[in-house]
Amino acid sequence: MIVADKKPVEEIIEYVQGCKKILVLGCNECVTVCEAGGKKEVGVLASALRMYFLNQGEDVKIDEVTLERQCDHEYLEEIRDVADEYDAIVSLACGVGVQFMAEKYHSVPIYPGVNTCFLGATEQRGLWTERCQACGNCMLAITGGICPVSRCAKRILNGPCGGSSNGKCEIDSNLDCAWQLIIDRLKALGRLEDYEKICSIKDWSTDRAGGPRKVVREDVQI
Amino acid sequence: MRLTYPTSIKIVRVPCTGKVDIIHMLRAFEKGADGVCVIGCMEGDCHFKSGNFRARKRVEQVQKILTTVGIGGDRVKMYNLSSGEGPTFARYANEIHEIIMELGPNPIKLKKKQAA
Amino acid sequence: MSVKTPSKLEKILSEGHLAVTSEVGPPRGSDPEEVIEKANLIKDHVDVINVTDNQTSVTRMSSLAACIHIKQMGLEPMLQMVTRDKNRIALQSDILGAASFDIFNLLCLSGDHQSFGDNPKGQNVHDLDSMQLVQTVRMMRDEGKFLGGADIKRPPKLFVGAAANPFADPFEIRVPRLAKKIACGAEYIQTQCIYNLDKFEEWMKLACDRGLHEQTYILAGVTPLKSAGMAKFMKNRVPGMDVPDDVIKRMADTPKEKQAEEGINICIETIERLKSVEGVKGFHIMAIEWEEKVPGIVERAGLYPRPEID
Numbered sequence: 001m002i003v004a005d006k007k008p009v010e011e012i013i014e015y016v017q018g019c020k021k022i023l024v025l026g027c028n029e030c031v032t033v034c035e036a037g038g039k040k041e042v043g044v045l046a047s048a049l050r051m052y053f054l055n056q057g058e059d060v061k062i063d064e065v066t067l068e069r070q071c072d073h074e075y076l077e078e079i080r081d082v083a084d085e086y087d088a089i090v091s092l093a094c095g096v097g098v099q100f101m102a103e104k105y106h107s108v109p110i111y112p113g114v115n116t117c118f119l120g121a122t123e124q125r126g127l128w129t130e131r132c133q134a135c136g137n138c139m140l141a142i143t144g145g146i147c148p149v150s151r152c153a154k155r156i157l158n159g160p161c162g163g164s165s166n167g168k169c170e171i172d173s174n175l176d177c178a179w180q181l182i183i184d185r186l187k188a189l190g191r192l193e194d195y196e197k198i199c200s201i202k203d204w205s206t207d208r209a210g211g212p213r214k215v216v217r218e219d220v221q222i
Numbered sequence: 223m224r225l226t227y228p229t230s231i232k233i234v235r236v237p238c239t240g241k242v243d244i245i246h247m248l249r250a251f252e253k254g255a256d257g258v259c260v261i262g263c264m265e266g267d268c269h270f271k272s273g274n275f276r277a278r279k280r281v282e283q284v285q286k287i288l289t290t291v292g293i294g295g296d297r298v299k300m301y302n303l304s305s306g307e308g309p310t311f312a313r314y315a316n317e318i319h320e321i322i323m324e325l326g327p328n329p330i331k332l333k334k335k336q337a338a
Numbered sequence: 339m340s341v342k343t344p345s346k347l348e349k350i351l352s353e354g355h356l357a358v359t360s361e362v363g364p365p366r367g368s369d370p371e372e373v374i375e376k377a378n379l380i381k382d383h384v385d386v387i388n389v390t391d392n393q394t395s396v397t398r399m400s401s402l403a404a405c406i407h408i409k410q411m412g413l414e415p416m417l418q419m420v421t422r423d424k425n426r427i428a429l430q431s432d433i434l435g436a437a438s439f440d441i442f443n444l445l446c447l448s449g450d451h452q453s454f455g456d457n458p459k460g461q462n463v464h465d466l467d468s469m470q471l472v473q474t475v476r477m478m479r480d481e482g483k484f485l486g487g488a489d490i491k492r493p494p495k496l497f498v499g500a501a502a503n504p505f506a507d508p509f510e511i512r513v514p515r516l517a518k519k520i521a522c523g524a525e526y527i528q529t530q531c532i533y534n535l536d537k538f539e540e541w542m543k544l545a546c547d548r549g550l551h552e553q554t555y556i557l558a559g560v561t562p563l564k565s566a567g568m569a570k571f572m573k574n575r576v577p578g579m580d581v582p583d584d585v586i587k588r589m590a591d592t593p594k595e596k597q598a599e600e601g602i603n604i605c606i607e608t609i610e611r612l613k614s615v616e617g618v619k620g621f622h623i624m625a626i627e628w629e630e631k632v633p634g635i636v637e638r639a640g641l642y643p644r645p646e647i648d
């Protein structure tokens with residue numbers, strides 16, 4: 001899923017200064033799971049904003065809505081009739097949702113309420129870690145199912161570097177060295193000899209480097 | 223044993239402090255409470271293992287938010303005691319009462335009145 | 339191995355001499371004198387001078403520019419190149435730039451992560467990794483082609499090397515990793531500083547068992563310790579560095595004013611012992627901000643005078 005983290009309330013207050021009617025808009029998908037932008041977080045942010053403006057002696061109306069998703073037309077349509085009534089919409093969806101909102105509702109400023117961080121997994125409640133950088137050309141088949149692109153601090157495709165020590169990465173002794181994990185996994189699979197295959201120079205054109213990407217699937221288009 | 227604690231305090235019973243969420247505390251302030259005091263079991267004695275630790279973390283979050291929005295983080299506090307400690311409860315109740323008296327009323331309560 | 343480049347290092351190694359290399363770290367400023375001074379301190383005692391590339395991710399004068407200064411002094415530089423800061427366009431372009439100044443030695447590295455340096459908020463590139471950089475240079479030199487496939491007019495003549503750290507983890511793949519670097523085309527290897535000789539010898543033996551010592555020239559890396567504090571710092575703070583406790587103890591048991599001398603003694607003893615290790619073809623002396631000590635070390639280790647090569 002897409003993992004996001006809450007933005008400081010101070011920052012959001014800055015964005016919405018001067019607004020009289022604000023919508024705090026959550027999303028029921030990834031950001032709900034990572035507890036950054038679901039219904040609950042919408043409630044907390046809205047409450048904080050209400051108290052802030054009340055305390056400033058300003059009469060600001062703050063509404064709360066949480067959509068099923070903010071990255072699909074259908075769900076965004078649900079606020080079609082009300083969107084224009086607001087001076088600002090604070091979207092707690094990931095960066096995709098915020099942008100899709102902004103594309104749809106031109107006349108209302110949309111502000112991000114979370115920092116979108118990475119594609120990751122819930123290791124345990126309250127701990128999410130990165131697993132993929134959407135390079136567009138998945139190479140997990142040759143690395144024992146562990147991704148050096150997202151999990152090696154230097155994206156080394158023929159690792160580990162000389163800084164790997166005790167299974168940890170040179171940049172942080174609490175961070176697993178991706179290449180240690182790859183080697184352990186290849187060993188467990190009885191495929192350690194695969195380690196000596198040289199990984200050739202990667203085509204990064206399917207990565208961010210190639211410019212904004214697109215997936216077109218004519219077979220499913222209507 | 224009859225113990226007295228300030229009548230200004232309204233008790234909300236919860237099965238475990240782990241049940242107390244950030245939004246519950248914020249709502250109390252939004253509605254005009256001057257302070258919130260969460261009283262949990264002794265650390266390590268939680269029936270649900272870590273309910274009181276969670277509560278403490280949430281209280282800290284609320285403190286941060288209240289400071290940010292200008293209500294003051296000192297208005298919320300967490301204490302721990304075990305079930306048989308009536309006198310300690312009374313002492314904590316008095317303590318939070320005094321803290322709140324010193325801080326004065328929740329500013330938004332006043333603002334709401336002015337607006338009305 | 340037949341000689342493929344005009345590199346002095348390649349000649350010395352191919353003639354069977356123990357090679358001696360050392361390094362110069364470019365300055366944090368634009369004064370060429372600093373490079374020239376450091377190079378002058380060691381020029382008569384080493385065959386080739388490595389020039390580090392923004393080492394530990396701290397911004398410095400470019401390695402290529404400093405190499406050119408050294409070349410213009412009539413000395414033989416080795417351009418170190420890290421894949422952290424440049425994409426494949428910039429790397430290939432710098433390779434041509436180096437070749438245009440008749441720089442004949444290139445060491446391919448991935449480089450420390452930028453979080454160690456003075457720009458922890460910056461991006462890193464890592465378009466290629468160090469092995470892929472070795473492959474790139476070999477392709478440019480041997481096939482006369484760019485990565486994009488086009489022909490290169492006057493291909494670069496570079497003797498290509500890579501680094502190896504026998505002490506990083508996991509140990510079991512350290513020799514296979516060396517084999518990979520050789521398979522990519524690394525003609526020489528400079529190792530991480532060696533303090534744990536037993537472990538190094540174990541690594542070397544495994545490498546020799548696979549015949550790797552006959553496919554590349556391995557130069558053993560040494561760094562004289564200045565103090566017990568430095569020894570402890572290297573052990574605890576430098577990732578992938580193995581400083582055994584007896585080395586630390588030996589430094590710590592030496593009175594403060596004698597520690598520098600003791601560090602040099604350890605360094606010389608290390609070289610002496612490594613000379614007889616099968617597969618060691620030379621030494622890379624990394625005297626960090628201590629270049630003036632290099633001549634003494636080379637002399638006392640019996641590596642002076644350096645062979646004359648025309």
Ligand code: SF4
Pocket residue numbers: 131132133134135136137138139140147148149150
């Ligand atoms: S190789 Fe690419 S697509 Fe596969 S997990 Fe890694 S970043 Fe994601």
Ligand code: SF4
Pocket residue numbers: 151152153154155156159160161162163164165168169170171176177178179180
């Ligand atoms: S220590 Fe491991 S994870 Fe960290 S940069 Fe080196 S190879 Fe990558």
